[in-house]
Amino acid sequence: MKLLVVCGSGLGSSFMVEMNINDILKEFNVENIEVNHTDLGSATSDMADVFIAGRDMEEGISSLGKTVILDNILDKEELKARLESLLKEKQII
Template identity: 50%
Template structure:
């Protein structure tokens, strides 16, 4: 099972919205076997997920996390879909 974690500064609003969008996109793509969660950037550790999603403005702060998806437009589902497909190889 692939673990995907959305991270933001506080771990509340925007990361939760990205989690919901990621679940929606995965369902649209017919991809199962992924667990999507969210967290604050400060609490996220490299072992908590296989793929991390964050906003462009947090890219430098998230450099300790592996396999990053950096979103230019945090709530753009089309961008998220393209980048998830690239990371998941589908």
């Protein structure tokens, strides 16, 4: 499975969320999930299975496919809960 974190510029916030996702996947002992980040303008529907972004990017990524929208991209506990739900839905954990 591929996850793509999307933000306005594809630099700071999306990279930070990508690192947090990788940490959480390690906590869950989940491997074989590719995580990347990019800016909204470069994101295309074929780049990932699931797109992750903050609430401010929701409208921009909704047409790309399956999305996970974060109310607060700095809240690692929210991210962990959303990832756990996604991984259970996909029967990965």
